[in-house]
Amino acid sequence: MSPKDQIKALTAELRQHTYNYYVLAMPTISDYDFDQKLEQLSKLEKQFPEFLDPESPTQVVGGDITKEFVTVKHRWPMLSLGNTYNEQELIDFDQRIRKSIGDNFEYVCELKFDGLSMSLTYENGKLARAVTRGDGAQGDEVTTNVRTIHSIPKKLDNGNYPDLFEIRGEVFMHLKAFERLNKERVDNSEVPYANPRNFASGTMKLQDSAEVARRPLDCFLYGLYTEKTLFKTHWESLEAVKNWGFHVNNHSRLVSDINGVLEFINHWDIARHDLSYDIDGIVIKINNYSQQQELGFTAKSPRWAISYKFKAERVETELLAVTYQVGRTGAVTPVANLKPVLLAGTTVKRATLHNADEITERLKLHEHDTVFVEKGGEIIPKIISVNLDKRKPGTKAIEYINHCPACNTKLLRADGEAAWYCPNDEGCPPQIMGKMQHYIGRKAMNIDGLGDETIETLYRQDFIKHISDIYHLFERADDLKKLGRFGEKSINNMLDGIERSKQQPFEKVMFGMGIRYVGETVAKKLVAHFKTIDNLMAATAEELIAAEEIGGRIAESVTEYFADESHRQEIERLRASGLQFVAEEKEVNLASEKFSGQSFIISGVFEKYSRDELKDIIEQNGGKILSSISAKLNYLVAGENMGPAKLEKANKLNIPIISDEELLAMLS
Numbered sequence: 001m002s003p004k005d006q007i008k009a010l011t012a013e014l015r016q017h018t019y020n021y022y023v024l025a026m027p028t029i030s031d032y033d034f035d036q037k038l039e040q041l042s043k044l045e046k047q048f049p050e051f052l053d054p055e056s057p058t059q060v061v062g063g064d065i066t067k068e069f070v071t072v073k074h075r076w077p078m079l080s081l082g083n084t085y086n087e088q089e090l091i092d093f094d095q096r097i098r099k100s101i102g103d104n105f106e107y108v109c110e111l112k113f114d115g116l117s118m119s120l121t122y123e124n125g126k127l128a129r130a131v132t133r134g135d136g137a138q139g140d141e142v143t144t145n146v147r148t149i150h151s152i153p154k155k156l157d158n159g160n161y162p163d164l165f166e167i168r169g170e171v172f173m174h175l176k177a178f179e180r181l182n183k184e185r186v187d188n189s190e191v192p193y194a195n196p197r198n199f200a201s202g203t204m205k206l207q208d209s210a211e212v213a214r215r216p217l218d219c220f221l222y223g224l225y226t227e228k229t230l231f232k233t234h235w236e237s238l239e240a241v242k243n244w245g246f247h248v249n250n251h252s253r254l255v256s257d258i259n260g261v262l263e264f265i266n267h268w269d270i271a272r273h274d275l276s277y278d279i280d281g282i283v284i285k286i287n288n289y290s291q292q293q294e295l296g297f298t299a300k301s302p303r304w305a306i307s308y309k310f311k312a313e314r315v316e317t318e319l320l321a322v323t324y325q326v327g328r329t330g331a332v333t334p335v336a337n338l339k340p341v342l343l344a345g346t347t348v349k350r351a352t353l354h355n356a357d358e359i360t361e362r363l364k365l366h367e368h369d370t371v372f373v374e375k376g377g378e379i380i381p382k383i384i385s386v387n388l389d390k391r392k393p394g395t396k397a398i399e400y401i402n403h404c405p406a407c408n409t410k411l412l413r414a415d416g417e418a419a420w421y422c423p424n425d426e427g428c429p430p431q432i433m434g435k436m437q438h439y440i441g442r443k444a445m446n447i448d449g450l451g452d453e454t455i456e457t458l459y460r461q462d463f464i465k466h467i468s469d470i471y472h473l474f475e476r477a478d479d480l481k482k483l484g485r486f487g488e489k490s491i492n493n494m495l496d497g498i499e500r501s502k503q504q505p506f507e508k509v510m511f512g513m514g515i516r517y518v519g520e521t522v523a524k525k526l527v528a529h530f531k532t533i534d535n536l537m538a539a540t541a542e543e544l545i546a547a548e549e550i551g552g553r554i555a556e557s558v559t560e561y562f563a564d565e566s567h568r569q570e571i572e573r574l575r576a577s578g579l580q581f582v583a584e585e586k587e588v589n590l591a592s593e594k595f596s597g598q599s600f601i602i603s604g605v606f607e608k609y610s611r612d613e614l615k616d617i618i619e620q621n622g623g624k625i626l627s628s629i630s631a632k633l634n635y636l637v638a639g640e641n642m643g644p645a646k647l648e649k650a651n652k653l654n655i656p657i658i659s660d661e662e663l664l665a666m667l668s
């Protein structure tokens with residue numbers, strides 16, 4: 001290939017990767033490989049400057065803007081950092097600095113958080129705007145979503161902060177939350193995210209801030225931008241913003257020379273595995289602001305800072321087979337079974353394959369291929385690519401299955417979805433068992449004496465086909481004994497546990513039913529809002545959306561579930577067995593009767609209170625909460641981001657629209 005064509009091909013490839021990473025939040029190569037290719041392109045461009053494209057990925061920061069959000073120009077461009085991968089490159093960086101500003105300077109070492117960068121603007125101590133990095137010059141305004149991040153102050157109480165400032169940091173998801181929510185996604189037949197970074201960035205791109213609020217994100221702040229320089233050093237500014245109430249990472253260190261930097265790196269190369277969040281490297285910054293200014297910037301990054309990236313561990317191994325799992329919602333997940341291999345301290349035997357396209361389009365896997373497996377920021381090892389040099393001639397390409405591996409029903413794929421699923425929810429064993437196993441689980445009905453294996457045995461021996469059959473095991477105690485699988489004591493334990501589960505509160509039953517998108521939190525919110533199963537079954541999608549944290553996707557899933565006659569029958573069977581389908585009444589001591597006879601709807605997002613808190617205030621003062629706007633309504637309490645349809649309806653009916661502050665003023 002001519003150098004010109006080589007540059008062209010590399011440019012196109014890197015653009016695609018940039019798009020996958022920034023816009024789709026679904027990178028298909030590792031950061032390390034990306035940087036290697038970028039480096040290769042940069043070398044070629046230096047050698048043949050006549051072919052340099054001004055829009056080359058080496059010349060721009062990269063990224064794109066999602067269409068649905070308002071685009072905002074950054075007051076100060078959001079640049080990226082130069083990367084280094086070994087000690088020598090860092091020592092070279094240190095020498096460049098010395099050449100420029102002499103020996104009298106300090107470094108601040110920080111962790112490089114693996115999330116998405118965010119710029120926050122505060123006006124008069126209030127969070128005014130949150131903007132993503134976008135292409136570095138302008139980004140998406142995502143303030144409503146960012147408001148759901150607890151660690152980001154909406155209003156500052158302490159400190160001598162300026163009227164206007166910008167503060168930048170990294171939004172990320174803790175590993176625990178990532179694992180929990182990803183498991184929920186698998187349970188709900190949704191495609192799991194590959195790593196917490198993609199989960200965080202996918203979350204920020206959502207239009208439904210109720211869904212964003214369900215996904216706990218956090219943010220470490222690491223850069224202050226003001227019109228007038230307030231501090232002499234970066235370290236002082238970090239200390240100050242910590243006092244203003246921002247979440248600043250406490251592992252940052254001030255060191256006097258490059259040896260201190262190298263010590264910091266060596267420590268965190270190991271200790272990073274004990275953190276509760278992912279980092280992908282270390283950021284090194286010159287501490288003094290006037291020295292930073294002296295060093296200045298290149299087109300895309302500051303000369304006063306650099307990052308050191310940890311190398312993702314990668315190994316080669318053989319693909320033994322691709323197997324398929326069917327989840328309780330019918331989603332089929334392909335899994336690569338690998339020849340066991342040691343990677344980042346653990347033996348890896350399996351790797352995720354995500355979906356059909358991963359096998360047939362991206363990797364184009366053949367039987368017994370030798371594959372590269374990596375565990376970078378990823379929790380679950382991932383197949384990065386195939387070592388084609390080692391492919392044995394004549395091996396067959398792996399084809400995705402088109403029938404359910406468990407019940408042989410033809411698989412379906414919904415428009416626009418990546419996952420295939422088995423539609424035979426009433427007859428497919430792993431789906432039926434999975435639903436019952438979910439129901440008895442610790443977070444749902446927590447039935448002691450009944451475990452996943454027992455469910456499997458009881459199902460295979462024709463004792464239980466539906467959840468409600470669990471409550472008819474009492475009548476079959478003798479048959480259970482005859483099975484010879486369980487002793488008398490364990491049968492009694494099982495039956496006691498089943499009996500006790502009848503007292504589990506409605507929200508646990510609701511979660512246990514396993515309705516798509518109804519996780520623990522959503523179940524609680526639905527029960528708190530609708531109080532009884534009958535109200536819930538009768539609710540329209542619009543009424544569901546009026547409940548706190550319930551978005552369109554959940555509303556649709558709930559109405560679809562209750563529209564199914566077999567689900568209604570199952571609920572009736574459970575009700576007949578004595579399960580709880582009414583919310584536990586909390587003792588309400590009325591604070592006053594001031595709102596007696598008045599009705600309210602609360603809509604939108606509020607700065608100081610959650611919708612549930614406002615609801616409690618109204619109810620404790622004798623007021624009523626309605627679920628939809630009608631002429632009967634007395635007040636609409638409106639926060640930010642209220643739907644325009646609601647506003648229009650309230651205006652049409654001449655219903656007074658009040659703020660949370662006005663509501664509270666009515667009480668005083």
Ligand code: IVH
Nearest residue numbers: 079080081110111112113116117170222283
């Ligand atoms: S400082 C001029 N500090 O890394 C660039 N960035 O590759 C100032 N990042 O876009 C960035 N942890 O999203 C800085 N402690 C840290 C960081 C950090 C993570 C991210 C950030 C930035 C990217 C640059």
